[in-house]
Amino acid sequence: MTNCWIIYNGSLISEKFVDQANLMAEAVKKYNVEPVVLKNCDVMMNLQIDLEDRPDFVIFLDKDVLLGQFLKQQGIPVFNDPDIIETCDNKAKQYLKLSQANIPIPKTIIAPKIYKNFSIKQTGYFEKVIAQLKLPMIIKEGHGSFGMKVYLIETEEQFYEKVEELNGVDFVFQEFIASSKGRDIRVNIVGEEVVAAMYRHSETDFRANITNGGTAERVELTEKQINIAKQAAKALGAEYAGVDLLFGKNEEPIVCEVNAAAHIRNIYNVTGVNVGEKLTEYILRKLAL
Ligand SMILES: Nc1ncnc2c1ncn2[C@@H]1O[C@H](COP(=O)(O)OP(=O)(O)O)[C@@H](O)[C@H]1O
Ligand SMILES: [Mg+2]
Structure with a gap:
């Protein structure tokens, strides 16, 4: 019988x-695949010992990229490919790729590397950033989910406070798309197809994330939204993606981010589509299992 591992992170205690x-x-299971649900720490990355039980494939719901690479190196197909998870898990890296592919994104400036406990405050760099993007703007950490590392900066005081706080951390400065305040669209893609989408909105926060207090409902996507979401996933090489789309001034789609380890619970509750089923179909077809 075909079997797979489903890996999540053992250090995150939330249910x-x-x-x-x-x-x-x-x-x-619906496709007669036997799943084994594992925490990342259940797999010993001992480089001297070959894995004994080897699954036919791994569905990787975590961002432990090194574990993904370890499994890939053992010849096991991993979805998404760990290289893709790594790129997407770094917002600056994914914006580089999205801009290279001419995908519409908010105007973005990648912060230069600043070593912890050092500063570039005296160089005039930050003044140039404010002049180019204007306030209010968004500051976004490279690694973060559920809206937790995304900040709306309205004043120069908040700006300097935040860049100081982020000393030693990767982040980007970004144009605030005011027409999209508190609302976005999550598009789930498998292979090259859109399999589910939801409109998310928050009355209390500029971030639409459900975990952050937003609510969601079904939505019919426009042709443009479908195309841009597909192009974004493709530009990053993600076979399985959760693309967040913002609404520009004329409601035109702007890519906010691409998640390569997108959660499937909320989209299931809202649309009734278990994206996992679509992913399983895709993997079985690709691997000819
Ligand atoms: N440039 C922006 N302009 C307006 N809203 C934004 C912008 N970037 C992010 N947001 C809002 O913040 C939310 C979280 O940002 P996102 O980049 O998707 O980070 P996360 O990985 O934490 O979900 C988005 O869903 C959107 O509602
Ligand atoms: Mg997001």
């Missing part, structure tokens, strides 16, 4: 991570 791993497990 939602194991819950979505179980939802994925239900999905693969």
Whole structure:
């Protein structure tokens, strides 16, 4: 019987991570695949010992890129490919790729590397950033999910306070798309197809993330939204993606980010589509299992 591992992070204690791993497990069972749900720390990355039990493939719901690489190096197909997870997990890296592919994104400036406990405050760099992007603007850490590392900066005081606080951390400065305040669209893509989408909105926050207090509902995508979301996933090489789209001035789609380890619970609750089923179909087809 075909079997797979579903990997989530063992250090995250919130129920939602194991819950979505179980939802994925239900999905693969529908296709007669035997799932084994594992924490990342259940797999010993001992470089001297070959893995004994080897699954036919791995669905990787975590961002432990080194574990992904370890499994890939053992010849096991991993979805998404760990290289893709690594790129997407660094917002600056993914914006570089999206801009290279001419995908519409908010105007973005990648902050230069500043070593911890050092400063470039005296160089005039930050003044240039403010002049180019204007306030209010968004500051976004390279690594972050659920809106937790995304900040709306309205004053120069907040700006300097934040850049000081982020000393030693990767981040980007970004144009605030005011027409999209508190609302966005999550588009789930598998292979090259859109399989589900939801409109998310918040009355209390500029971030639309559900985990951050937003609510969501079904939505019919426009042709443009479908195309841009597909192009964004493709530009990053993500076979499985959760693309966040913002609304520009004339409601035109602007890519906010691409998630390569997108959660599947909320989209399931809102649309009834278990994205895991679509992913399983895709993987079985690709691997000819
Ligand atoms: N440039 C922006 N302009 C307006 N809203 C934004 C912008 N960037 C992010 N947001 C809002 O913040 C939310 C979280 O940002 P996102 O980049 O998707 O980070 P995360 O990985 O934490 O979800 C988005 O869903 C969107 O509602
Ligand atoms: Mg997001």
